[in-house]
Amino acid sequence: MIIDIYSRYVPGWMLAHAENAKLAEALLADTAAKQHIIPGQLTIHADRGSPMTAKPVAFLLAELGVTKSHSRPHCSNDNPYSESQFRTMKYRPTFPDRFGSFQDAHAFCGRFFGWYNHEHRHSGVGFHTPADVHYGRAELVRTQRAEVLTAAYAQHPRNRQELWIAVLGDHAATS
Numbered sequence: 001m002i003i004d005i006y007s008r009y010v011p012g013w014m015l016a017h018a019e020n021a022k023l024a025e026a027l028l029a030d031t032a033a034k035q036h037i038i039p040g041q042l043t044i045h046a047d048r049g050s051p052m053t054a055k056p057v058a059f060l061l062a063e064l065g066v067t068k069s070h071s072r073p074h075c076s077n078d079n080p081y082s083e084s085q086f087r088t089m090k091y092r093p094t095f096p097d098r099f100g101s102f103q104d105a106h107a108f109c110g111r112f113f114g115w116y117n118h119e120h121r122h123s124g125v126g127f128h129t130p131a132d133v134h135y136g137r138a139e140l141v142r143t144q145r146a147e148v149l150t151a152a153y154a155q156h157p158r159n160r161q162e163l164w165i166a167v168l169g170d171h172a173a174t175s
Helices: 021-034 055-064 080-090 102-118 130-134 138-155 160-168 170-174
Strands: 043-046 067-070
Touching (some): 021 055, 080 102, 102 130
Parallel strands (some): 043 067
16 A cells, blocks of 8 residues: 555555565556656655565666655554554454455455545544545635634534534544
8 A cells, every 4th residue: 555644645555465576566656657756756655574675666666766765674663654544444344354355355445445535534634535635625625614614603603513523523523
């Protein structure tokens, strides 16, 4: 999985039977092409797993003009953003105890990443969806929220907390 740490958007993911450099290279190349990454635009922070430290991946990143960074060796939380995202996945009510097949797991991931990117209101990005932040729509959403809240406050000045929860959903109540 590739996650944009600024927006928390997942522009690319892959489910495979094994982890290796060739698959990592394909995921990175496909995602860079889909996102129209230009040389010098991107830094990838990767764990120190063998696929991400392999020469083919390093050569691909150099060819794409991508800067690569790693945490220090033997660091258990080398990528807290992806660890947090996987926790969100595993704690979803729809996450099964076991997948019936590879195809079931792939279908689940497709639904999950669609939900995560386009519906999930992420606390780390101001309760915006990752897609809104990634594609520059967050300011418009903020403006629309402010207009709705201002109008609601004017009509019901005593119920600000209830209105805030109504606009943002259950996330506001637990934050």
